[in-house]
Amino acid sequence: MTxxxxxxxxxxxxxxxxxxxxxxxxxxxxxxxxxxxxxxxLLYVLLDTSADGAWASIERLAVVPLGLGDxxxxxxRHAADLLVVALVxxxxxxxxxxxxxxxxxxxxxxxxxxxxxVFAAGIGGFWLNWDQLGQxxxxxxxxxxxxxxxxxxxxxxxxxxVASVGDRLFSLFLFVHVGVSLLMAFGLWFHVQRLGxxxxxxxxxxxxxxxxxxxxxxxxxxxxxxxxxxxxxxxxELRLDWFLLFLHPLGEALTLPGLWVLVAAVAxxxxxxxxxxRAQPAAxxxxxxxxxxxxxxxxxxxxxxxxxxxxxxxxxxxxxxxxVVDSTxxxxxxxxxxxxxxxTPFRGAAQxxxxxxxxxxxxxxxxxxxxxxxxxxxxxxxxxxxxxxQGARLATVAAPDVLTIGLICTGQLPxxxxxxxxxxxxxGVLVAACREGGCxxxxxxxxxxxxxxxxxxxHLRDGVPADRxxxxxxxxxxxxxxxxxxxxxxxxxxxLDDAADNYPIAAAPAAPPAAVAPFPSPPP
Amino acid sequence: MSPEAIARPTAxxxxxxxxxxxxxxxxxxxxxxxxxxxxxxxxxxxxxxxIKVSFVRVGKPVGDCRQRSAEELARLPPTxxxxxxxxxxxxxxxxxxxxxxxxxxxxxxxxxxxxxxGASALYERLVVPAGERRIAVRLxxxxxxxxxxxxxxxxxxxxxxxxxxxxxxxxxxxxTLQ
Numbered sequence: 001m002t003x004x005x006x007x008x009x010x011x012x013x014x015x016x017x018x019x020x021x022x023x024x025x026x027x028x029x030x031x032x033x034x035x036x037x038x039x040x041x042l043l044y045v046l047l048d049t050s051a052d053g054a055w056a057s058i059e060r061l062a063v064v065p066l067g068l069g070d071x072x073x074x075x076x077r078h079a080a081d082l083l084v085v086a087l088v089x090x091x092x093x094x095x096x097x098x099x100x101x102x103x104x105x106x107x108x109x110x111x112x113x114x115x116x117x118v119f120a121a122g123i124g125g126f127w128l129n130w131d132q133l134g135q136x137x138x139x140x141x142x143x144x145x146x147x148x149x150x151x152x153x154x155x156x157x158x159x160x161x162v163a164s165v166g167d168r169l170f171s172l173f174l175f176v177h178v179g180v181s182l183l184m185a186f187g188l189w190f191h192v193q194r195l196g197x198x199x200x201x202x203x204x205x206x207x208x209x210x211x212x213x214x215x216x217x218x219x220x221x222x223x224x225x226x227x228x229x230x231x232x233x234x235x236x237e238l239r240l241d242w243f244l245l246f247l248h249p250l251g252e253a254l255t256l257p258g259l260w261v262l263v264a265a266v267a268x269x270x271x272x273x274x275x276x277x278r279a280q281p282a283a284x285x286x287x288x289x290x291x292x293x294x295x296x297x298x299x300x301x302x303x304x305x306x307x308x309x310x311x312x313x314x315x316x317x318x319x320x321x322x323x324v325v326d327s328t329x330x331x332x333x334x335x336x337x338x339x340x341x342x343x344t345p346f347r348g349a350a351q352x353x354x355x356x357x358x359x360x361x362x363x364x365x366x367x368x369x370x371x372x373x374x375x376x377x378x379x380x381x382x383x384x385x386x387x388x389x390q391g392a393r394l395a396t397v398a399a400p401d402v403l404t405i406g407l408i409c410t411g412q413l414p415x416x417x418x419x420x421x422x423x424x425x426x427x428g429v430l431v432a433a434c435r436e437g438g439c440x441x442x443x444x445x446x447x448x449x450x451x452x453x454x455x456x457x458x459h460l461r462d463g464v465p466a467d468r469x470x471x472x473x474x475x476x477x478x479x480x481x482x483x484x485x486x487x488x489x490x491x492x493x494x495x496l497d498d499a500a501d502n503y504p505i506a507a508a509p510a511a512p513p514a515a516v517a518p519f520p521s522p523p524p
Numbered sequence: 525m526s527p528e529a530i531a532r533p534t535a536x537x538x539x540x541x542x543x544x545x546x547x548x549x550x551x552x553x554x555x556x557x558x559x560x561x562x563x564x565x566x567x568x569x570x571x572x573x574x575i576k577v578s579f580v581r582v583g584k585p586v587g588d589c590r591q592r593s594a595e596e597l598a599r600l601p602p603t604x605x606x607x608x609x610x611x612x613x614x615x616x617x618x619x620x621x622x623x624x625x626x627x628x629x630x631x632x633x634x635x636x637x638x639x640x641x642g643a644s645a646l647y648e649r650l651v652v653p654a655g656e657r658r659i660a661v662r663l664x665x666x667x668x669x670x671x672x673x674x675x676x677x678x679x680x681x682x683x684x685x686x687x688x689x690x691x692x693x694x695x696x697x698x699x700t701l702q
Contacts, residue, residue: 013541013544014545016537078556136567152580152636152645154578157645160578209545216553217556220557232687233685233687234574235567235685237564242560252567
């Protein structure tokens with residue numbers, strides 16, 4: 001995990017968080033799949049779908065002017081390689097982050113079969129060229145399937161002689177490649193069903209970089225066919241695509257039943273992980289208060305796991321709705337509470353009850369904590385730091401003039417808290433979020449940034465002085481970045497004349513004093 | 525200064541970042557370009573040939589047919605009074621392969637089906653040194669004592685990388701070497 005985080009941070013420095021491929025591996029895989037579909041559709045038009053004509057029709061791509069045929073073929077092949085790499089890294093990242101239990105279980109269990117689909121469709125694609133590589137791969141696959149006593153006659157008998165490989169068998173090849181790819185598209189749709197606003201397309205910078213990279217490989221190292229398939233001979237030497245076809249040599253090294261045991265063990269491990277960790281207690285989920293929910297749908301829009309839906313409000317007013325939380329899908333991140341318009345600390349109610357809130361860290365406690373901290377602070381120009389519980393440790397910057405308020409996720413912070421803190425005596429406010437694309441709850445830092453910058457509701461009011469608050473990227477392990485952000489904000493505040501007096505405290509909203517609640521431990 | 529400008533960069537800028545990205549994507553491209561076709565793989569070692577022994581054959585019934593007695597026929601419904609009754613189960617098909625006088629393969633393929641009345645199927649691969657080889661194949665599809673055994677012997681020159689298929693096709697006279 002430490003190595004992975006170091007790699008993510010390293011690429012942040014090189015690419016920037018927005019174009020860091022390690023932070024959007026699922027989207028990279030979806031992009032590779034889209035590129036495969038687009039290039040595959042063109043190749044299908046050009047392919048002679050018969051055993052006798054396939055090889056020649058693919059070979060003709062090499063003579064298309066301007067190298068366009070090579071480009072098309074190379075993009076298709078190397079997009080498949082990219083898909084495998086992105087998929088494996090995506091799986092590894094989600095595993096390292098523990099994203100296979102609770103709300104992640106559905107995405108995990110629906111994602112694991114996609115690995116099988118990718119290899120089935122990818123390996124099947126090599127057969128369509130029906131060269132020596134396709135012959136080797138098709139035969140090796142048939143022999144591997146024959147190692148299970150499923151069929152009466154061995155599938156490998158289909159490759160004993162030239163006469164046995166006819167157009168009907170070639171139709172089966174096409175079905176494996178295209179049909180399984182269609183299954184994969186359906187599986188991908190299923191995979192993201194329990195995500196709010198799934199990210200299926202990388203940022204433009206990353207798309208351009210990946211496209212340029214794949215095109216470069218396609219042109220500089222064009223994909224070439226082997227000699228046409230000849231079943232009377234074993235190919236002497238093959239240029240294997242090791243990303244997809246490594247299973248064949250592995251089967252020969254382990255024996256075919258051994259490869260089945262290995263594949264079954266890996267599948268059992270991947271499918272069994274969520275069951276293994278199932279006994280762990282679930283995180284507290286969001287709670288809706290019908291009296292304070294006005295049915296605005298912001299929590300539904302912002303929920304990263306599509307756990308919030310709207311139903312007709314029990315008060316039966318026409319058009320009025322009520323948020324409902326599906327406890328099996330709620331990650332307990334509090335982003336919905338940050339989205340709720342009733343979460344503003346300026347409300348005058350004696351007891352601050354919001355339309356949707358987190359029982360383990362209610363907005364009322366945040367407000368009480370903030371007020372108590374500011375009241376107890378004797379420093380002349382205190383800075384309030386709101387920080388993510390999954391990110392850099394706030395305790396590392398706590399000081400007499402730096403007051404820290406922990407959140408479950410930065411997305412839990414209603415933006416009006418910034419203004420409230422400034423009005424209540426803070427000289428400046430720092431909102432510390434995880435790095436872009438690094439939110440443990442997918443979209444917390446993104447929504448928080450958009451709300452604070454006025455790009456998303458509820459937004460921070462324009463009247464709040466922009467030079468008195470800041471947002472910092474400080475994920476887990478970024479304590480140094482957090483400390484630097486605090487120092488920079490302090491320098492900025494020092495540069496301002498009469499920092500505290502320019503923004504006098506308005507009429508203080510009534511709020512009962514409350515003890516500072518300890519911040520609960522973040523979920524593992 | 526905008527609020528987000530303090531410590532929240534979203535895109536890397538500057539010549540070092542560009543150089544870093546060029547290096548990153550260049551290395552990735554190199555990795556994909558190389559490992560999509562290198563190192564080469566040899567399915568068969570140099571100087572080797574491959575013999576495939578494969579057949580799909582329905583064995584003979586495990587026993588002889590017999591005539592039903594008049595009493596047996598009388599006990600049967602009129603529509604089922606076939607005079608001859610034969611065992612449904614088929615014999616397993618056994619194959620033996622000798623190469624240069626030494627036993628290289630002995631396999632017995634059981635008939636498919638719950639009643640063991642289906643075809644017996646076999647697919648085996650043997651890697652052998654290329655060159656001239658004396659091949660002797662015996663195939664038995666009848667387990668009754670004294671039943672004939674199909675035989676085929678030949679001396680063949682196997683070229684490196686050649687695939688010799690040993691099959692059974694009654695229309696071609698039994699055991700075939702292709």
